[in-house]
Amino acid sequence: MASLRLAALLAAVIAAAPAVAAGQGTSDWPCVQRKVPALTPAAVWTGPDIEALEADWRDDEEVAALVRRLSQRRVPIEEAEADIAAFAAELDADKTERLTLLFAGLFETMNTERGQIIDGIERYAHRQREVAQKVRSMASELGALRKDPNADAAAIDEAKTALDWQTRIYNERRASLPYVCEVPRFVEQRLFALGRAIVKAMPN
Structure with missing residues:
Protein backbone atom coordinates (compact mmCIF):
# COMPACT_ATOMS: atom_id res chain seq x y z
CA MET A 1 0.00 0.00 0.00
CA ALA A 2 2.83 2.40 0.82
CA SER A 3 4.34 1.94 -2.65
CA LEU A 4 0.95 2.63 -4.23
CA ARG A 5 0.56 5.85 -2.24
CA LEU A 6 4.05 6.92 -3.24
CA ALA A 7 3.31 6.15 -6.90
CA ALA A 8 0.13 8.23 -6.69
CA LEU A 9 2.04 11.11 -5.09
CA LEU A 10 4.75 10.95 -7.75
CA ALA A 11 2.09 10.99 -10.46
CA ALA A 12 0.61 14.12 -8.88
CA VAL A 13 4.05 15.72 -8.71
CA ILE A 14 4.80 15.02 -12.38
CA ALA A 15 1.35 16.20 -13.43
CA ALA A 16 2.03 19.47 -11.62
CA ALA A 17 5.12 20.20 -13.68
CA PRO A 18 4.68 22.87 -16.36
CA ALA A 19 5.82 22.23 -19.92
CA VAL A 20 9.02 24.26 -19.56
CA ALA A 21 12.68 23.46 -19.28
CA ALA A 22 13.98 22.14 -15.99
CA GLY A 23 14.93 24.84 -13.53
CA GLN A 24 12.39 27.39 -14.77
CA GLY A 25 9.79 26.52 -12.15
CA THR A 26 9.33 28.27 -8.84
CA SER A 27 12.02 28.64 -6.17
CA ASP A 28 10.07 26.42 -3.76
CA TRP A 29 12.63 23.64 -3.44
CA PRO A 30 11.69 21.54 -0.36
CA CYS A 31 14.27 18.76 -0.59
CA VAL A 32 17.45 18.33 1.44
CA GLN A 33 19.15 17.15 -1.75
CA ARG A 34 20.92 19.88 -3.69
CA LYS A 35 18.89 21.00 -6.66
CA VAL A 36 20.58 20.20 -9.99
CA PRO A 37 18.06 21.37 -12.61
CA ALA A 38 19.56 19.46 -15.54
CA LEU A 39 22.23 16.85 -16.17
CA THR A 40 25.11 17.06 -18.59
CA PRO A 41 26.14 14.04 -20.72
CA ALA A 42 29.57 14.00 -19.08
CA ALA A 43 27.99 13.32 -15.69
CA VAL A 44 26.49 10.01 -16.80
CA TRP A 45 28.30 8.98 -20.00
CA THR A 46 31.83 7.95 -20.94
CA GLY A 47 31.15 7.07 -24.57
CA PRO A 48 31.44 9.09 -27.80
CA ASP A 49 30.25 12.69 -27.89
CA ILE A 50 26.49 12.65 -28.48
CA GLU A 51 26.63 16.28 -29.60
CA ALA A 52 28.70 15.18 -32.62
CA LEU A 53 25.97 12.90 -33.93
CA GLU A 54 24.59 13.93 -37.30
CA ALA A 55 21.59 11.61 -37.16
CA ASP A 56 18.53 12.06 -34.94
CA TRP A 57 17.70 9.11 -32.70
CA ARG A 58 13.98 9.62 -33.41
CA ASP A 59 14.55 8.77 -37.07
CA ASP A 60 15.79 5.30 -36.17
CA GLU A 61 12.61 3.35 -35.39
CA GLU A 62 14.39 0.51 -33.61
CA VAL A 63 16.42 2.88 -31.47
CA ALA A 64 13.39 5.04 -30.69
CA ALA A 65 11.37 1.99 -29.60
CA LEU A 66 14.21 0.87 -27.35
CA VAL A 67 14.52 4.35 -25.85
CA ARG A 68 10.83 4.31 -24.96
CA ARG A 69 11.18 0.96 -23.24
CA LEU A 70 14.47 1.43 -21.41
CA SER A 71 13.59 4.88 -20.09
CA GLN A 72 10.69 3.44 -18.08
CA ARG A 73 11.66 2.87 -14.45
CA ARG A 74 9.25 -0.05 -14.18
CA VAL A 75 11.56 -2.05 -16.48
CA PRO A 76 14.13 -3.75 -14.20
CA ILE A 77 17.66 -2.59 -14.90
CA GLU A 78 18.76 -6.20 -15.47
CA GLU A 79 16.19 -6.55 -18.26
CA ALA A 80 17.24 -3.22 -19.71
CA GLU A 81 20.89 -4.28 -19.77
CA ALA A 82 19.92 -7.55 -21.47
CA ASP A 83 17.94 -5.62 -24.08
CA ILE A 84 20.97 -3.43 -24.77
CA ALA A 85 23.23 -6.45 -25.17
CA ALA A 86 20.75 -8.14 -27.52
CA PHE A 87 20.41 -4.98 -29.61
CA ALA A 88 24.18 -4.56 -29.84
CA GLY A 120 6.69 19.40 -10.17
CA ILE A 121 8.27 18.98 -6.73
CA GLU A 122 8.68 22.75 -6.45
CA ARG A 123 5.11 23.45 -7.47
CA TYR A 124 3.84 20.70 -5.20
CA ALA A 125 5.72 22.17 -2.23
CA HIS A 126 4.21 25.58 -3.01
CA ARG A 127 0.73 24.07 -2.91
CA GLN A 128 1.54 22.30 0.34
CA ARG A 129 2.30 25.66 1.94
CA GLU A 130 -1.06 26.92 0.71
CA VAL A 131 -2.75 23.86 2.24
CA ALA A 132 -0.93 24.50 5.52
CA GLN A 133 -2.33 28.03 5.55
CA LYS A 134 -5.79 26.61 4.86
CA VAL A 135 -5.43 24.18 7.77
CA ARG A 136 -4.49 27.04 10.07
CA SER A 137 -7.51 29.04 8.92
CA MET A 138 -9.83 26.06 9.40
CA ALA A 139 -8.41 25.47 12.89
CA SER A 140 -9.01 29.13 13.76
CA GLU A 141 -12.58 28.96 12.49
CA LEU A 142 -13.21 25.79 14.47
CA GLY A 143 -11.82 27.42 17.59
CA ALA A 144 -14.16 30.40 17.11
CA LEU A 145 -17.15 28.07 16.67
CA ARG A 146 -16.34 26.22 19.87
CA LYS A 147 -16.19 29.50 21.79
CA ASP A 148 -19.53 30.65 20.38
CA PRO A 149 -22.31 29.66 22.80
CA ASN A 150 -24.85 29.91 19.97
CA ALA A 151 -22.93 27.71 17.53
CA ASP A 152 -24.75 24.71 16.15
CA ALA A 153 -23.29 21.40 17.37
CA ALA A 154 -23.66 19.85 13.92
CA ALA A 155 -21.71 22.75 12.39
CA ILE A 156 -18.92 22.22 14.92
CA ASP A 157 -18.75 18.51 14.14
CA GLU A 158 -18.71 19.21 10.41
CA ALA A 159 -15.91 21.76 10.79
CA LYS A 160 -13.89 19.35 12.94
CA THR A 161 -14.32 16.51 10.42
CA ALA A 162 -13.22 18.76 7.56
CA LEU A 163 -10.19 19.95 9.53
CA ASP A 164 -9.20 16.42 10.51
CA TRP A 165 -9.43 15.26 6.89
CA GLN A 166 -7.46 18.19 5.51
CA THR A 167 -4.80 17.76 8.19
CA ARG A 168 -4.49 14.05 7.47
CA ILE A 169 -4.01 14.67 3.75
CA TYR A 170 -1.39 17.34 4.44
CA ASN A 171 0.55 15.15 6.88
CA GLU A 172 0.51 12.09 4.59
CA ARG A 173 1.84 14.10 1.67
CA ARG A 174 4.46 15.77 3.84
CA ALA A 175 5.62 12.36 5.08
CA SER A 176 5.88 11.03 1.51
CA LEU A 177 7.70 14.02 0.03
CA PRO A 178 11.21 12.98 1.18
CA TYR A 179 10.83 9.79 -0.86
CA VAL A 180 9.70 11.74 -3.92
CA CYS A 181 12.73 13.99 -3.48
CA GLU A 182 14.88 10.92 -4.18
CA VAL A 183 13.29 10.28 -7.59
CA PRO A 184 15.53 12.69 -9.57
CA ARG A 185 18.53 10.81 -8.18
CA PHE A 186 16.96 7.47 -9.12
CA VAL A 187 16.52 8.70 -12.69
CA GLU A 188 20.15 9.84 -12.78
CA GLN A 189 21.39 6.50 -11.41
CA ARG A 190 19.35 4.56 -13.96
CA LEU A 191 20.63 6.72 -16.82
CA PHE A 192 24.22 6.17 -15.65
CA ALA A 193 23.68 2.39 -15.46
CA LEU A 194 22.15 2.33 -18.94
CA GLY A 195 25.01 4.40 -20.31
CA ARG A 196 27.54 2.07 -18.75
CA ALA A 197 25.81 -0.96 -20.31
CA ILE A 198 25.84 0.74 -23.72
CA VAL A 199 29.56 1.56 -23.50
CA LYS A 200 30.24 -2.04 -22.46
CA ALA A 201 28.47 -3.25 -25.61
CA MET A 202 30.56 -1.05 -27.90
CA PRO A 203 33.52 -2.38 -29.91
CA ASN A 204 36.84 -2.04 -28.14
Whole structure:
Protein backbone atom coordinates (compact mmCIF):
# COMPACT_ATOMS: atom_id res chain seq x y z
CA MET A 1 0.00 0.00 0.00
CA ALA A 2 2.83 2.40 0.82
CA SER A 3 4.34 1.94 -2.65
CA LEU A 4 0.95 2.63 -4.23
CA ARG A 5 0.56 5.85 -2.24
CA LEU A 6 4.05 6.92 -3.24
CA ALA A 7 3.31 6.15 -6.90
CA ALA A 8 0.13 8.23 -6.69
CA LEU A 9 2.04 11.11 -5.09
CA LEU A 10 4.75 10.95 -7.75
CA ALA A 11 2.09 10.99 -10.46
CA ALA A 12 0.61 14.12 -8.88
CA VAL A 13 4.05 15.72 -8.71
CA ILE A 14 4.80 15.02 -12.38
CA ALA A 15 1.35 16.20 -13.43
CA ALA A 16 2.03 19.47 -11.62
CA ALA A 17 5.12 20.20 -13.68
CA PRO A 18 4.68 22.87 -16.36
CA ALA A 19 5.82 22.23 -19.92
CA VAL A 20 9.02 24.26 -19.56
CA ALA A 21 12.68 23.46 -19.28
CA ALA A 22 13.98 22.14 -15.99
CA GLY A 23 14.93 24.84 -13.53
CA GLN A 24 12.39 27.39 -14.77
CA GLY A 25 9.79 26.52 -12.15
CA THR A 26 9.33 28.27 -8.84
CA SER A 27 12.02 28.64 -6.17
CA ASP A 28 10.07 26.42 -3.76
CA TRP A 29 12.63 23.64 -3.44
CA PRO A 30 11.69 21.54 -0.36
CA CYS A 31 14.27 18.76 -0.59
CA VAL A 32 17.45 18.33 1.44
CA GLN A 33 19.15 17.15 -1.75
CA ARG A 34 20.92 19.88 -3.69
CA LYS A 35 18.89 21.00 -6.66
CA VAL A 36 20.58 20.20 -9.99
CA PRO A 37 18.06 21.37 -12.61
CA ALA A 38 19.56 19.46 -15.54
CA LEU A 39 22.23 16.85 -16.17
CA THR A 40 25.11 17.06 -18.59
CA PRO A 41 26.14 14.04 -20.72
CA ALA A 42 29.57 14.00 -19.08
CA ALA A 43 27.99 13.32 -15.69
CA VAL A 44 26.49 10.01 -16.80
CA TRP A 45 28.30 8.98 -20.00
CA THR A 46 31.83 7.95 -20.94
CA GLY A 47 31.15 7.07 -24.57
CA PRO A 48 31.44 9.09 -27.80
CA ASP A 49 30.25 12.69 -27.89
CA ILE A 50 26.49 12.65 -28.48
CA GLU A 51 26.63 16.28 -29.60
CA ALA A 52 28.70 15.18 -32.62
CA LEU A 53 25.97 12.90 -33.93
CA GLU A 54 24.59 13.93 -37.30
CA ALA A 55 21.59 11.61 -37.16
CA ASP A 56 18.53 12.06 -34.94
CA TRP A 57 17.70 9.11 -32.70
CA ARG A 58 13.98 9.62 -33.41
CA ASP A 59 14.55 8.77 -37.07
CA ASP A 60 15.79 5.30 -36.17
CA GLU A 61 12.61 3.35 -35.39
CA GLU A 62 14.39 0.51 -33.61
CA VAL A 63 16.42 2.88 -31.47
CA ALA A 64 13.39 5.04 -30.69
CA ALA A 65 11.37 1.99 -29.60
CA LEU A 66 14.21 0.87 -27.35
CA VAL A 67 14.52 4.35 -25.85
CA ARG A 68 10.83 4.31 -24.96
CA ARG A 69 11.18 0.96 -23.24
CA LEU A 70 14.47 1.43 -21.41
CA SER A 71 13.59 4.88 -20.09
CA GLN A 72 10.69 3.44 -18.08
CA ARG A 73 11.66 2.87 -14.45
CA ARG A 74 9.25 -0.05 -14.18
CA VAL A 75 11.56 -2.05 -16.48
CA PRO A 76 14.13 -3.75 -14.20
CA ILE A 77 17.66 -2.59 -14.90
CA GLU A 78 18.76 -6.20 -15.47
CA GLU A 79 16.19 -6.55 -18.26
CA ALA A 80 17.24 -3.22 -19.71
CA GLU A 81 20.89 -4.28 -19.77
CA ALA A 82 19.92 -7.55 -21.47
CA ASP A 83 17.94 -5.62 -24.08
CA ILE A 84 20.97 -3.43 -24.77
CA ALA A 85 23.23 -6.45 -25.17
CA ALA A 86 20.75 -8.14 -27.52
CA PHE A 87 20.41 -4.98 -29.61
CA ALA A 88 24.18 -4.56 -29.84
CA ALA A 89 24.65 -8.18 -30.89
CA GLU A 90 22.57 -7.56 -34.02
CA LEU A 91 24.55 -4.53 -35.15
CA ASP A 92 27.35 -4.54 -37.72
CA ALA A 93 29.53 -1.73 -39.05
CA ASP A 94 27.35 1.03 -37.62
CA LYS A 95 27.40 -0.45 -34.13
CA THR A 96 29.11 2.44 -32.33
CA GLU A 97 26.97 5.08 -34.04
CA ARG A 98 23.66 3.39 -33.31
CA LEU A 99 24.57 2.63 -29.72
CA THR A 100 25.56 6.27 -29.30
CA LEU A 101 22.20 7.23 -30.81
CA LEU A 102 20.54 4.99 -28.24
CA PHE A 103 22.21 6.81 -25.38
CA ALA A 104 21.43 10.19 -26.94
CA GLY A 105 17.76 9.26 -26.95
CA LEU A 106 17.86 7.97 -23.39
CA PHE A 107 19.68 11.08 -22.20
CA GLU A 108 17.22 13.47 -23.81
CA THR A 109 14.16 11.52 -22.68
CA MET A 110 15.23 10.86 -19.10
CA ASN A 111 16.83 14.26 -18.53
CA THR A 112 13.56 15.87 -19.65
CA GLU A 113 11.55 13.62 -17.34
CA ARG A 114 13.89 14.40 -14.45
CA GLY A 115 13.47 18.12 -15.08
CA GLN A 116 9.69 17.75 -15.07
CA ILE A 117 9.86 15.93 -11.74
CA ILE A 118 12.01 18.70 -10.25
CA ASP A 119 9.64 21.42 -11.46
CA GLY A 120 6.69 19.40 -10.17
CA ILE A 121 8.27 18.98 -6.73
CA GLU A 122 8.68 22.75 -6.45
CA ARG A 123 5.11 23.45 -7.47
CA TYR A 124 3.84 20.70 -5.20
CA ALA A 125 5.72 22.17 -2.23
CA HIS A 126 4.21 25.58 -3.01
CA ARG A 127 0.73 24.07 -2.91
CA GLN A 128 1.54 22.30 0.34
CA ARG A 129 2.30 25.66 1.94
CA GLU A 130 -1.06 26.92 0.71
CA VAL A 131 -2.75 23.86 2.24
CA ALA A 132 -0.93 24.50 5.52
CA GLN A 133 -2.33 28.03 5.55
CA LYS A 134 -5.79 26.61 4.86
CA VAL A 135 -5.43 24.18 7.77
CA ARG A 136 -4.49 27.04 10.07
CA SER A 137 -7.51 29.04 8.92
CA MET A 138 -9.83 26.06 9.40
CA ALA A 139 -8.41 25.47 12.89
CA SER A 140 -9.01 29.13 13.76
CA GLU A 141 -12.58 28.96 12.49
CA LEU A 142 -13.21 25.79 14.47
CA GLY A 143 -11.82 27.42 17.59
CA ALA A 144 -14.16 30.40 17.11
CA LEU A 145 -17.15 28.07 16.67
CA ARG A 146 -16.34 26.22 19.87
CA LYS A 147 -16.19 29.50 21.79
CA ASP A 148 -19.53 30.65 20.38
CA PRO A 149 -22.31 29.66 22.80
CA ASN A 150 -24.85 29.91 19.97
CA ALA A 151 -22.93 27.71 17.53
CA ASP A 152 -24.75 24.71 16.15
CA ALA A 153 -23.29 21.40 17.37
CA ALA A 154 -23.66 19.85 13.92
CA ALA A 155 -21.71 22.75 12.39
CA ILE A 156 -18.92 22.22 14.92
CA ASP A 157 -18.75 18.51 14.14
CA GLU A 158 -18.71 19.21 10.41
CA ALA A 159 -15.91 21.76 10.79
CA LYS A 160 -13.89 19.35 12.94
CA THR A 161 -14.32 16.51 10.42
CA ALA A 162 -13.22 18.76 7.56
CA LEU A 163 -10.19 19.95 9.53
CA ASP A 164 -9.20 16.42 10.51
CA TRP A 165 -9.43 15.26 6.89
CA GLN A 166 -7.46 18.19 5.51
CA THR A 167 -4.80 17.76 8.19
CA ARG A 168 -4.49 14.05 7.47
CA ILE A 169 -4.01 14.67 3.75
CA TYR A 170 -1.39 17.34 4.44
CA ASN A 171 0.55 15.15 6.88
CA GLU A 172 0.51 12.09 4.59
CA ARG A 173 1.84 14.10 1.67
CA ARG A 174 4.46 15.77 3.84
CA ALA A 175 5.62 12.36 5.08
CA SER A 176 5.88 11.03 1.51
CA LEU A 177 7.70 14.02 0.03
CA PRO A 178 11.21 12.98 1.18
CA TYR A 179 10.83 9.79 -0.86
CA VAL A 180 9.70 11.74 -3.92
CA CYS A 181 12.73 13.99 -3.48
CA GLU A 182 14.88 10.92 -4.18
CA VAL A 183 13.29 10.28 -7.59
CA PRO A 184 15.53 12.69 -9.57
CA ARG A 185 18.53 10.81 -8.18
CA PHE A 186 16.96 7.47 -9.12
CA VAL A 187 16.52 8.70 -12.69
CA GLU A 188 20.15 9.84 -12.78
CA GLN A 189 21.39 6.50 -11.41
CA ARG A 190 19.35 4.56 -13.96
CA LEU A 191 20.63 6.72 -16.82
CA PHE A 192 24.22 6.17 -15.65
CA ALA A 193 23.68 2.39 -15.46
CA LEU A 194 22.15 2.33 -18.94
CA GLY A 195 25.01 4.40 -20.31
CA ARG A 196 27.54 2.07 -18.75
CA ALA A 197 25.81 -0.96 -20.31
CA ILE A 198 25.84 0.74 -23.72
CA VAL A 199 29.56 1.56 -23.50
CA LYS A 200 30.24 -2.04 -22.46
CA ALA A 201 28.47 -3.25 -25.61
CA MET A 202 30.56 -1.05 -27.90
CA PRO A 203 33.52 -2.38 -29.91
CA ASN A 204 36.84 -2.04 -28.14
